[in-house]
Amino acid sequence: xxxxxxxxxxxxxxxxxxxxxxxxxxxxxxxxxxxxxxxxxxxxxxxxxxxxxxxxxxxxxxxxxxxxxxxxxxxxxxxxxxxxxxxxxxxxxxxxxxxxxxxxxxxxxxxxxxxxxxxxxxxxxxxxxxxxxxxxxxxxxxxxxxxxxxxxxxxxxxxxxxxxxxxxxxxxxxxxxxxxxxxxxxxxxxxxxxxxxxxxxxxxxxxxxxxxxxxxxxxxxxxxxxxxxxxxxxxxxxxxxxxxxxxxxxxxxxxxxxxxxxxxxxxxxxxxxxxxxxxxxxxxxxxxxxxxxxxxxxxxx
Amino acid sequence: xxxxxxxxxxxxxxxxxxxxxxxxxxxxxxxxxxxxxxxxxxxxxxxxxxxxxxxxxxxxxxxxxxxxxxxxxxxxxxxxxxxxxxxxxxxxxxxxxxxxxxxxxxxxxxxxxxxxxxxxxxxxxxxxxxxxxxxxxxxxxxxxxxxxxxxxxxxxxxxxxxxxxxxxxxxxxxxxxxxxxxxxxxxxxxxxxxxxxxxxxxxxxxxxxxxxxxxxxxxxxxxxxxxxxxxxxxxxxxxxxxxxxx
Numbered sequence: 001x002x003x004x005x006x007x008x009x010x011x012x013x014x015x016x017x018x019x020x021x022x023x024x025x026x027x028x029x030x031x032x033x034x035x036x037x038x039x040x041x042x043x044x045x046x047x048x049x050x051x052x053x054x055x056x057x058x059x060x061x062x063x064x065x066x067x068x069x070x071x072x073x074x075x076x077x078x079x080x081x082x083x084x085x086x087x088x089x090x091x092x093x094x095x096x097x098x099x100x101x102x103x104x105x106x107x108x109x110x111x112x113x114x115x116x117x118x119x120x121x122x123x124x125x126x127x128x129x130x131x132x133x134x135x136x137x138x139x140x141x142x143x144x145x146x147x148x149x150x151x152x153x154x155x156x157x158x159x160x161x162x163x164x165x166x167x168x169x170x171x172x173x174x175x176x177x178x179x180x181x182x183x184x185x186x187x188x189x190x191x192x193x194x195x196x197x198x199x200x201x202x203x204x205x206x207x208x209x210x211x212x213x214x215x216x217x218x219x220x221x222x223x224x225x226x227x228x229x230x231x232x233x234x235x236x237x238x239x240x241x242x243x244x245x246x247x248x249x250x251x252x253x254x255x256x257x258x259x260x261x262x263x264x265x266x267x268x269x270x271x272x273x274x275x276x277x278x279x280x281x282x283x284x285x286x287x288x289x290x291x292x293x294x295x296x297x298x299x300x301x
Numbered sequence: 302x303x304x305x306x307x308x309x310x311x312x313x314x315x316x317x318x319x320x321x322x323x324x325x326x327x328x329x330x331x332x333x334x335x336x337x338x339x340x341x342x343x344x345x346x347x348x349x350x351x352x353x354x355x356x357x358x359x360x361x362x363x364x365x366x367x368x369x370x371x372x373x374x375x376x377x378x379x380x381x382x383x384x385x386x387x388x389x390x391x392x393x394x395x396x397x398x399x400x401x402x403x404x405x406x407x408x409x410x411x412x413x414x415x416x417x418x419x420x421x422x423x424x425x426x427x428x429x430x431x432x433x434x435x436x437x438x439x440x441x442x443x444x445x446x447x448x449x450x451x452x453x454x455x456x457x458x459x460x461x462x463x464x465x466x467x468x469x470x471x472x473x474x475x476x477x478x479x480x481x482x483x484x485x486x487x488x489x490x491x492x493x494x495x496x497x498x499x500x501x502x503x504x505x506x507x508x509x510x511x512x513x514x515x516x517x518x519x520x521x522x523x524x525x526x527x528x529x530x531x532x533x534x535x536x537x538x539x540x541x542x543x544x545x546x547x
Binding site: 053054055056057071074078079081082083084085086087088089090091093094098099101102103104105106107108134147150151154156160 | 303304306307308310311314315317318319372375376377378380381382383384385386387395545546547
């Protein structure tokens with residue numbers, strides 16, 4: 001039976017300039033899982049990770065990480081966590097090998113253990129062949145992967161990754177996702193933030209939607225999808241005439257997206273429409289998110 | 302915890318890739334040595350030994366160590382360190398040890414000159430006084446860099462501060478060559494006493510007095526100024542330095 005690795009109860013953070021970075025964050029993260037905090041820019045993801053990783057002090061609420069209180073027992077929390085901050089800039093003078101070994105040394109690993117772990121994770125993230133090249137000669141994606149390797153190679157039980165794949169190409173993202181799943185298989189717990197819905201869908205065991213500093217939905221991908229009654233969408237590009245639909249519709253310029261509950265309804269719609277192109281697609285998390293935001297604006301959540 | 306070794310290791314990586322900084326630092330020192338020797342003879346060089354150690358101590362704290370901390374903060378590496386078992390003491394110790402490379406390179410060079418010229422007393426006293434000055438300068442530097450906002454060029458802030466406190470006031474030259482007072486209309490300004498309020502100047506004056514080079518103001522005055530700076534820098538750094546929980 002899995003225990004709770006992270007518990008956030010009504011966490012809120014007000015910055016010195018009076019701006020609230022988070023207003024009501026409540027969720028749990030189970031041990032040995034990847035939980036993804038999702039939301040648009042400015043939703044409060046980084047603030048939430050900042051509070052849970054003891055970088056920021058919550059203004060209100062309770063945070064428990066690995067059984068320790070983030071405000072009262074920061075030292076204990078720090079012993080069992082690792083953080084890969086958003087937009088981290090690896091020192092241009094470090095090589096991937098030096099960065100990982102140095103970081104593990106800082107965390108108290110012996111040199112020999114640090115070397116073994118560094119090799120494993122640098123290989124896993126496909127950085128081993130460039131292990132002795134200084135970061136200034138590496139691409140942005142490679143530098144970012146160095147930071148990911150540093151935290152994954154650590155002995156931390158709970159790892160916070162703040163947008164670790166933003167700016168990475170598809171292949172590099174896949175490598176990181178594979179490594180994250182590998183880390184979880186080895187017993188680590190990961191809390192990851194992203195605004196990339198496809199990333200959340202691919203890598204997560206649990207999703208938490210944050211909007212304007214509040215958790216608006218949480219659960220598995222299936223749970224989240226079930227928050228709206230639609231399963232399919234018909235994407236109609238440049239329709240030949242102005243159709244009226246008895247379904248939920250979203251218009252993007254010359255493209256109309258019609259949401260249906262069943263595949264049969266979608267097929268039926270396709271047979272009646274004439275347009276430059278028509279396709280039937282499954283509803284994505286992005287669609288769910290847009291519906292949830294509409295519900296929030298309408299006061300339904 | 303031996304975590305400070307990891308910090309020192311990572312913070313000192315630049316040496317392998319950019320050793321020219323150390324060479325530049327030594328050349329700078331040798332340049333001043335030549336100027337002082339040919340202009341002021343052995344007495345000029347004696348002054349120079351003390352002054353260089355004081356300047357090096359100050360620059361190491363504010364320009365090397367604080368710059369590293371500022372860079373770690375702006376690059377967010379510091380957040381990785383905070384969210385780890387590393388303690389603030391181990392962190393600062395690690396950064397301090399890596400910064401010592403600069404200081405030791407300078408000390409080795411000036412030490413060789415001091416030994417050749419027979420200025421051992423000046424060398425030892427200069428070193429002893431530069432230690433607490435380095436401490437003050439680290440704390441003052443931390444106070445400054447912890448307030449820097451993202452996107453700030455850390456060295457663009459610390460370099461001028463370092464120079465203003467070491468090149469401009471009487472550090473390379475003794476305070477007794479500046480007028481004791483100056484008159485501005487009806488007001489008499491105690492210029493020398495004011496100059497000695499600068500931490501680098503008071504440190505240089507203490508070292509010069511203890512080495513028997515010269516006396517500008519009573520020793521109690523410069524020691525009091527120095528102690529004042531120790532207290533102020535501790536208070537300032539304590540208020541500014543936060544290890545997480547911002």
